[in-house]
Amino acid sequence: MNALSFIGNIVIVLGALIFATAALGIVRFPDAYTRISAVGTAGGLGTVFVIVGALLLQPSLTDTVKVVLIIILQLATSSIGSIAIARSAYLTRTKLSHVRFDDLAPPE
């Protein structure tokens, strides 16, 4: 096992651990919006770590191009998906918890 595949394995395990914390966050965080943020850690960093780890196990030029494309597409779609879920959560009047300020609330 050379150094590159060693680092690759560590990065993959780190990414899997981030996925585990995101799953934990769905249970622990108080409302829909904070849960979306918790899952965002998996959709952002978690996926990137796992993919980059896989690249380090089998590095090649074409795979590097694919990884860059995957990361860009993954980040773009995960953020737009999060916005859509959060927007529909607000439109169906899902309650926020621990609120300190709300500029969207209708004026009294």
Place this chain on the structure above:
Amino acid sequence: MTWASWPWRLLSFCAWFAKELVVANGAVIHDNLTPGQRSTTGIARFPTRCSTDTEITLLAALITLTPGTLTLGTTISDGMNNDEADPGTRVLFVHGMYQVHADELRDVLDDMETRLLNALRRKGITE
């Protein structure tokens, strides 16, 4: 700023955002793994300086990608709602997890917006 420094600004913005992504992920994961909840959430109205749909879409996506801040929606101001917003200003509604006041959240977003627009526009932000 001149157009010659544009690629450099774009690259340094990518580096800054990657760093920011790791820091924000660390904050959310830390809150997740330590006992208790220290989130102080809220929704802020954020009038942007974005002038095209590309800019506001990118800004909304990058805000959502940073864990702890979440774009809920967008609108175009009619100028009646808020004194500071001219008619036609693109407005974002952002949910923040760790800010106590709406102004605190707006400061964070304003910093990101300034960096993004400076990187995106070939001549930087020109008033």
